[in-house]
Amino acid sequence: MLVTLFVSLLLTCTSAKDQNVVLSRLNDTKAVEAFVASAEVVLVGFLEGEDSHGYKELLAAAEKVNSVPVAICSVKEIWADYSVSSDTITLFRKADNHQENLVVAEAVKLDVDGLVNFISTNEVRYITEYNQVTAVGLFNSEVKTHLVIFANRGSEDYSGLKDKLSVLAPEFTGKLLFVLINGALKSNSRSLGYFGLKSKDLPRVGIYDGNSDMKWLLPEGDITVERVQDFCQSFIRGELKDVKQAGETNPKTEL
Structure with a gap:
């Protein structure tokens, strides 16, 4: 009973007329922190109120992209904690601890389709399925190293x-x-070819380092959590620099 009462004090709900979506309203810092931590990707509308430009568009976008939790925060005192100074729609993602801001006043055109596109192109998750849309968020991330899992759907x-x-x-x-x-x-054949692979060779796991434009393959064998973990740690320790790159014909050293 007390837990239910506490949660209801943190989160109150708001909805717009003619909309099926009900968004959580975040009224204090703890509520925002809990919401951001609740999923791999979340969206928070730091908007003054229901009359703010972008509010109705956010509601409509939330209805279309139901894989991403969406909430509203209208308490300006909280905005500064997230470096927000004016109406802003912000996407938070755990995979790279990234915060992507869409400042309403700076948006050339803010409509539902544009907002859905903003969500889709920045929806990077712990494991992101690669396509033309998710590629934008992946390559715009400050994390330039990718653990690539190649497998046939x-x-x-x-x-x-x-x-x-x-x-x-x-x-x-x-x-x-x-x-x-x-x-x-x-x-995706070009991505496979970059690693010297073909569809028949899969599944395989590799690492691509965008900072050095170097790439390596985990040697053939069972793809276990332990082997992939060691592979990632080897990269972080700098041990892959002397290992042959994927696709090279004259290897330096085998891992």
């Missing part, structure tokens, strides 16, 4: 590796982004 490996390695991804928050690439998709 439809195979047991695709969902199996995603589930298995998802427990490992949080350990490397801010260091590596985990990316799942569907090798059965023709448009």
Whole structure:
């Protein structure tokens, strides 16, 4: 009973007419912190009120993108904690501890489709399935190193590796982004070729370092959490610099 009362004091709900979406209203710092920590990706509208430009668009976008929790914070005293000074729609993501701000006053055109696109292109998760949309958020991230999981969609490996390695991804928050690439998709053949792979070679796991434009493959064998963890740690310790890059014909040293 007390717990229920406490939660209701932290979160009150608001809804707009003719909308099916009900958004949590965050009224203090603890409520915002709890909401941001509640999922891998969340969206907070730091908006003055229901009459603010962007409010109705945010409600409509929340209805379309139901995979991302959305809330409203109208308490300006809290905004400064998140470096927000005017009406702003902010996406928070855990995979790289990133905060992406869409300042309403600076938006050239703020409509529902544009807001949905903002969410979709920045929806980077602990394991992000690669496509043309998610590529924007991945390559705009300050984390330039990717642990790449190559598998063919439809195979047991695709969902199996995603589930298995998802427990490992949080350990490397801010260091590596985990990316799942569907090798059965023709448009991804260039990514496979960059690592010297073909669809028939999968599943495989590699690391791409965008800072040095270098890439390595985990040697063939069972793809276990322990092996991938050691592979990631080897990169962080700088031990892969002397290991052959994926696709090289004259290796320096085998891992």
